[in-house]
Amino acid sequence: MQTTVLIFVPVVLWIAAFSCIPSAIRGTRRPLLWFLIMFALTMSLQPKPVYEIVDSFLGGINATYFLFHALAIVAVALLDVIVQEAVSIGGVTRKRRRVTALIAGLIITAQTVLFFTSDWRITDNISQSFVARWDYTAYASTTWIAMAIFAVSVAYACLSDIRKQPKMVTRLSLGFMTLGCLNVLIYALISLTSAVQSNLTPGFVFQGWPRMAYVLALLIAPLSLAIGLGLTATVDGLTATRKTFHDRVLLWRITPLWHRLLLTAPDLSIDRKLTRPGLLVVRRPGLHLYRRYVEIRDSLLLDPTQIVSLAEQSIIDQAERQTQVPLGPIRHDGINTVV
Numbered sequence: 561m562q563t564t565v566l567i568f569v570p571v572v573l574w575i576a577a578f579s580c581i582p583s584a585i586r587g588t589r590r591p592l593l594w595f596l597i598m599f600a601l602t603m604s605l606q607p608k609p610v611y612e613i614v615d616s617f618l619g620g621i622n623a624t625y626f627l628f629h630a631l632a633i634v635a636v637a638l639l640d641v642i643v644q645e646a647v648s649i650g651g652v653t654r655k656r657r658r659v660t661a662l663i664a665g666l667i668i669t670a671q672t673v674l675f676f677t678s679d680w681r682i683t684d685n686i687s688q689s690f691v692a693r694w695d696y697t698a699y700a701s702t703t704w705i706a707m708a709i710f711a712v713s714v715a716y717a718c719l720s721d722i723r724k725q726p727k728m729v730t731r732l733s734l735g736f737m738t739l740g741c742l743n744v745l746i747y748a749l750i751s752l753t754s755a756v757q758s759n760l761t762p763g764f765v766f767q768g769w770p771r772m773a774y775v776l777a778l779l780i781a782p783l784s785l786a787i788g789l790g791l792t793a794t795v796d797g798l799t800a801t802r803k804t805f806h807d808r809v810l811l812w813r814i815t816p817l818w819h820r821l822l823l824t825a826p827d828l829s830i831d832r833k834l835t836r837p838g839l840l841v842v843r844r845p846g847l848h849l850y851r852r853y854v855e856i857r858d859s860l861l862l863d864p865t866q867i868v869s870l871a872e873q874s875i876i877d878q879a880e881r882q883t884q885v886p887l888g889p890i891r892h893d894g895i896n897t898v899v
Contacts, residue, residue: 567607569782573600576790582797591645592789595638602631603782622681629703630668636710637664643714667702674699690751690758690766697755704755708748715741729795736788743781750774803882807846810879812839817872818852821859828855828862846883853879 577596583589605611605628615624637660644656675681680693690696715738722734750770758764766774815836822829834842842848856876860866868876 569779570600570604570606572783573603573786576600576786576794579790579794579797582800591638591642595635595642596786596789598631598635598638599782599785602628602635605631625681626671626675629671629700632703633664633667633671633706636706637661639714640710643717667706671699671702674702690755690764692758692764694759697759700755701752704748704752707744708752711741711744711748715745729792733788733791736784736791738788740781740784740788743777743784746773747777747781750777804845806882807849808840810875810882811842811845811849811852812836814849814852814856814875814879815839817868817875818856821856821866824866825859825862828858849879850883853883 573596577593577600580589580593580596584593605614605624611624614627615622618624618627641657641660674695678693678695678699680691680696690700718734718738718741722731722738725731725734750773754764754766754770754774758766815834834848839845839848853876860868
């Protein structure tokens with residue numbers, strides 16, 4: 561089961577990352593995209609086949625284990641910056657970003673020293689859950705403690721903001737993020753206590769309910785975070801794709817009427833001429849649709865005697881509805897700027 565989980569989780573994370581690419585191209589959610597990429601890379605190193613391939617490339621000295629922990633710290637730092645950016649008035653200051661980067665750098669430096677000056681990375685089987693060595697526990701606990709702190713911080717921010725959000729999709733996103741953070745905390749606490757217990761109790765075997773909770777947390781945490789962080793971006797992407805499709809269809813249908821009415825008043829037009837095939841590939845079809853709708857309306861106001869059929873009037877009415885600004889304010893504050 562654990563192997564299946566470790567293979568399934570990075571797949572979901574990569575899907576969430578790819579779902580954020582359209583938003584990143586439009587200039588939004590770029591920090592979120594970087595976090596999901598780092599998180600997906602981190603979890604991709606967990607399956608044993610991937611681990612062995614990467615480690616053989618890095619020299620076969622279990623350097624992949626170090627890389628996993630380092631990437632986890634980077635991912636934690638990125639998400640901390642993203643969340644603090646969302647909840648802080650005026651955004652995160654440059655000083656705060658530098659402090660976060662410095663802390664992450666110091667943790668990774670400490671991990672580097674603890675890892676490459678130890679012999680347990682070669683002499684012990686670190687593919688097992690825990691190694692009964694205090695120097696190993698000191699090394700791994702740096703990641704677990706950082707993850708626990710991040711989980712509490714992000715969960716608190718999500719719970720504080722969830723009631724303020726009017727959109728159900730954003731509330732669902734925040735709920736999934738909170739669930740993910742709870743399981744990150746469970747994973748970190750079980751890992752830390754079990755590592756300590758393996759040093760204190762000779763013959764310690766990681767089994768029973770702690771192992772079951774550990775595996776479940778390892779499954780639920782990344783999946784919940786991936787869904788929470790990618791849900792709104794996916795919904796927004798699908799909504800934008802649907803709107804673009806409808807814009808393009810209406811632009812295609814309204815263009816013959818636009819050509820006919822503007823023949824008598826070409827000076828009214830500021831929209832560039834497009835060939836019929838060009839209508840299918842032009843960027844921002846909604847902008848061209850709006851311009852042509854306004855120019856048709858102005859032409860009819862200037863010369864009300866022009867004949868418009870019922871079918872053409874229906875197209876004009878559809879274009880009017882399509883180009884109207886949605887009612888209701890759009891929130892740009894809080895955690896919804898993250899998800």
